[in-house]
Amino acid sequence: MSTETTKQSRTARLVSDLRQFWSEPWFAILTMVLAGAILLFIVVPVFAVLLKSFGMNENGFTLDYYQEFFSRTYYFDAIINSLSASILSTIIVVFLSVSISLYVTRSSSFVSKFYRGAALLPLVAPPFIFSLSLIILFGRNGVITNIMNHAIGVEFSIYGFWGVVISQVLGYFPIGYMLVESTMRNMSPSLEHASSDLGASQWKTLRKITLPLSQSGITKAGLLVFVMALADFSNPLIIGGGKPFLASEAYLLVVGQQNLEQAAVLGVFLIIPSLIIFIFQTYFLKDSGLETISGESGASNAPLSRKVKSTVMTINTIFVAFIILMFVMVILGAFVKIIGINNTFTLEHFKNRNGWDSLYTSVFVSFIAAILAATIGMLQGYLFARKPIPGKKVLEFLTLFGLAVPGTVMGIGYVLIFNGPPFFLTGTVLLIVLNMTFRKIGVGLEASISKMHQIDSSMEEASSDLGSGPYRTFGKIIVPLLSPAFIAGFVYTFMTAMVSISSVIFLIAPGTNLAAVYILNLAEQARVGMASAMSFILIVIVLSCMGLLKYIEKKTGVSI
Known part of the structure; x- marks a missing residue:
C-alpha cells in the first residue's frame, strides 16, 4: 500500500471517528x-512547577536555581536523606507485608483476621500521627525515654533520620500490604503443593515458588511505597530533628522564604521518580498476571510448616503490637493532661x-x-x-x-x-x-x-x-x-x-x-x-x- 493511500485511510478513519464522537x-x-x-x-x-524551576531573569529562563541546588551540600543532603529513608522504608514495608500476607492467606483463624485488621488500621489516620505517637513514647520527655533515663541513665531520643523511617514504615505499610496480600491470595497453590511433593522444604518453596509468583504485587507495593515515602513532608517536619528532606524543605521554602523558584526545583526532583515509576507501573506491570495461573482461591494455599509459622508469627505479633501501641498512645494522650507526666483524666483537650x-x-x-x-x-x-x-x-x-x-x-x-x-x-x-x-x-x-x-x-x-x-x-x-x-x-x-x-x-x-x-x-x-x-x-x-x-x-x- 502506497504512502498516499495510507494517509487517506488514516484521514478517513479520523473523520469517521469524529463524526461518531459528535x-x-x-x-x-x-x-x-x-x-x-x-x-x-x-x-x-x-x-x-517545571517552568518555575527555571526562573526568569532579563535574558529569559535561567538555570541559576538548579546551579544553587547542586552547589549547596544542604540540598544534596536532602536528596540523600529522602532517598535513603524511602529505600529503607520500602524494604522494611515489603518484608513485613510478605510476612503478614504469608500467614493471613494461609489461615482463616481469628489471629489471621486480627492481623489483617491491625495491618489496615494505619489507613484511618494521617501518616504523621505515628510521629506524634513516637514522640509521646520516645521523645525527649517521652514515657519510655524517662523510664530509661531514670532506670539505667541512658539518654535517648527518637528525633532524626530513624524516627522518620519508623514513622514512614508505620504510615505507609497498609498500602504495600494490600497489594502483596491480594497477590498471594490469588496465586495458584498447585505449584507450591508440587514443590512440597517433590521434597523441597517450605523455606525453599517460598524462595523458589511463592515469592517469584508474587513478584508483580511485591514490585508494585515497593514502587508505590517508595514514591509515597519520597514525597512525605509531614513526618520529617515533626520528627526529623532538623535534618533536611526534599518535600519538607520545599514546603519551608514556600512558607518561610516565599522562594517558589527554589521550591519548584525541589519539586522537580520529587516528580521525576514519581513519573518514571507511574509510567513503568502503568505500562509494564498493569497486566502482569503470572501469579493467577489457575485462578484458584488463596484459601487452599499450602499451610505453613511449624518453623515458618513460628517465624512469621513472631515478626507479625511484634509489629502488630507496635501498631496498636501507637494508637493507644494517641488515645491516652487525648484523655490525660500530660501523658507520662500528669496522667490525670481530663476532657479539656x-x-x-x-x-x-x-x-x-x-x-x-x-x-x-x-x-x-x-x-x-x-x-x-x-x-x-x-x-x-x-x-x-x-x-x-x-x-x-x-x-x-x-x-x-x-x-x-x-x-x-x-x-x-x-x-x-x-x-x-x-x-x-x-x-x-x-x-x-x-x-x-x-x-x-x-x-x-x-x-x-x-x-x-x-x-x-x-x-x-x-x-x-x-x-x-x-x-x-x-x-x-x-x-x-x-x-x-x-x-x-x-x-x-x-x-x-x-x-x-x-x-x-x-x-x-x-x-x-x-x-x-x-x-x-x-x-x-x-x-x-x-x-x-x-x-x-x-x-x-x-x-x-x-x-x-x-x-x-
Missing part, C-alpha cells in the same frame, strides 16, 4: 469539558474551639470533594468504556496521573496557577475542594470502568430499541447500575481527603483550617494533648468511613 453532542461536549478540567487541575500545575471549627471545615470540604470526584469518575468511566473518544488512552493516563503526583508538587503548582490572573482562587475553600477532587478522581474512574465491564451493552441496545435516546438510557439504565461504584468512590475519596495534608497545606488561608493541617501545627508546637484529641476524633470518623467502604465492597462486589 453524533451525541452533549456527551462530546461533556468529554471536552472534563478533558479541559483534567488539563487545568492536574497537568498545568505540574508544568507550572476536646474543648478547643479552633479544633472543632477545623474539623467541621474538613468534613464539609471532604464531602463536597467526594461528591465531585465520584461523579466525575463515574461520568469518565462511562464515556471511556462506551464512547469513541479521540485520545482516550491519553486522557485516562492523565486522570490516573493525578494519583501519582506528589502532594507537595501539586500544592506548589496550585499556588503558581491560581494566585494570579486569570484565576484568583488561592486561599479559598473552592480551591481546596478542587485540589482534593482532581487528586482523587482516578479512583472513581477505575471503579466505574471496572463496573462498566460487568454491564452487558445489550441492556443499552434494548433501551435504544424501545425508543429511549442515549441520554435517557444513561440516566435510567447506566446511572443506577453505576451507583455502587459511585458510592465506593465517594466513601474512599471522603476518607482519604479527611487525612490528606501534603497539597492542601499550601492552600490554607488565615481563618480557614483543616483538621489534618491543624493537628500537624499542634504537633509541631509540642501541644501533644490537643493534637491527640483531634487525632482521636479524626480517626473515629475515618474508621467509620472505612467500615462503610468495606460493607459496600461486600454488598456490591466493587473493590477499590
Whole structure:
C-alpha cells in the first residue's frame, strides 16, 4: 500500500471517528469539558512547577536555581536523606507485608483476621500521627525515654533520620500490604503443593515458588511505597530533628522564604521518580498476571510448616503490637493532661474551639470533594468504556496521573496557577475542594470502568430499541447500575481527603483550617494533648468511613 493511500485511510478513519464522537453532542461536549478540567487541575500545575524551576531573569529562563541546588551540600543532603529513608522504608514495608500476607492467606483463624485488621488500621489516620505517637513514647520527655533515663541513665531520643523511617514504615505499610496480600491470595497453590511433593522444604518453596509468583504485587507495593515515602513532608517536619528532606524543605521554602523558584526545583526532583515509576507501573506491570495461573482461591494455599509459622508469627505479633501501641498512645494522650507526666483524666483537650471549627471545615470540604470526584469518575468511566473518544488512552493516563503526583508538587503548582490572573482562587475553600477532587478522581474512574465491564451493552441496545435516546438510557439504565461504584468512590475519596495534608497545606488561608493541617501545627508546637484529641476524633470518623467502604465492597462486589 502506497504512502498516499495510507494517509487517506488514516484521514478517513479520523473523520469517521469524529463524526461518531459528535453524533451525541452533549456527551462530546461533556468529554471536552472534563478533558479541559483534567488539563487545568492536574497537568498545568505540574508544568507550572517545571517552568518555575527555571526562573526568569532579563535574558529569559535561567538555570541559576538548579546551579544553587547542586552547589549547596544542604540540598544534596536532602536528596540523600529522602532517598535513603524511602529505600529503607520500602524494604522494611515489603518484608513485613510478605510476612503478614504469608500467614493471613494461609489461615482463616481469628489471629489471621486480627492481623489483617491491625495491618489496615494505619489507613484511618494521617501518616504523621505515628510521629506524634513516637514522640509521646520516645521523645525527649517521652514515657519510655524517662523510664530509661531514670532506670539505667541512658539518654535517648527518637528525633532524626530513624524516627522518620519508623514513622514512614508505620504510615505507609497498609498500602504495600494490600497489594502483596491480594497477590498471594490469588496465586495458584498447585505449584507450591508440587514443590512440597517433590521434597523441597517450605523455606525453599517460598524462595523458589511463592515469592517469584508474587513478584508483580511485591514490585508494585515497593514502587508505590517508595514514591509515597519520597514525597512525605509531614513526618520529617515533626520528627526529623532538623535534618533536611526534599518535600519538607520545599514546603519551608514556600512558607518561610516565599522562594517558589527554589521550591519548584525541589519539586522537580520529587516528580521525576514519581513519573518514571507511574509510567513503568502503568505500562509494564498493569497486566502482569503470572501469579493467577489457575485462578484458584488463596484459601487452599499450602499451610505453613511449624518453623515458618513460628517465624512469621513472631515478626507479625511484634509489629502488630507496635501498631496498636501507637494508637493507644494517641488515645491516652487525648484523655490525660500530660501523658507520662500528669496522667490525670481530663476532657479539656476536646474543648478547643479552633479544633472543632477545623474539623467541621474538613468534613464539609471532604464531602463536597467526594461528591465531585465520584461523579466525575463515574461520568469518565462511562464515556471511556462506551464512547469513541479521540485520545482516550491519553486522557485516562492523565486522570490516573493525578494519583501519582506528589502532594507537595501539586500544592506548589496550585499556588503558581491560581494566585494570579486569570484565576484568583488561592486561599479559598473552592480551591481546596478542587485540589482534593482532581487528586482523587482516578479512583472513581477505575471503579466505574471496572463496573462498566460487568454491564452487558445489550441492556443499552434494548433501551435504544424501545425508543429511549442515549441520554435517557444513561440516566435510567447506566446511572443506577453505576451507583455502587459511585458510592465506593465517594466513601474512599471522603476518607482519604479527611487525612490528606501534603497539597492542601499550601492552600490554607488565615481563618480557614483543616483538621489534618491543624493537628500537624499542634504537633509541631509540642501541644501533644490537643493534637491527640483531634487525632482521636479524626480517626473515629475515618474508621467509620472505612467500615462503610468495606460493607459496600461486600454488598456490591466493587473493590477499590
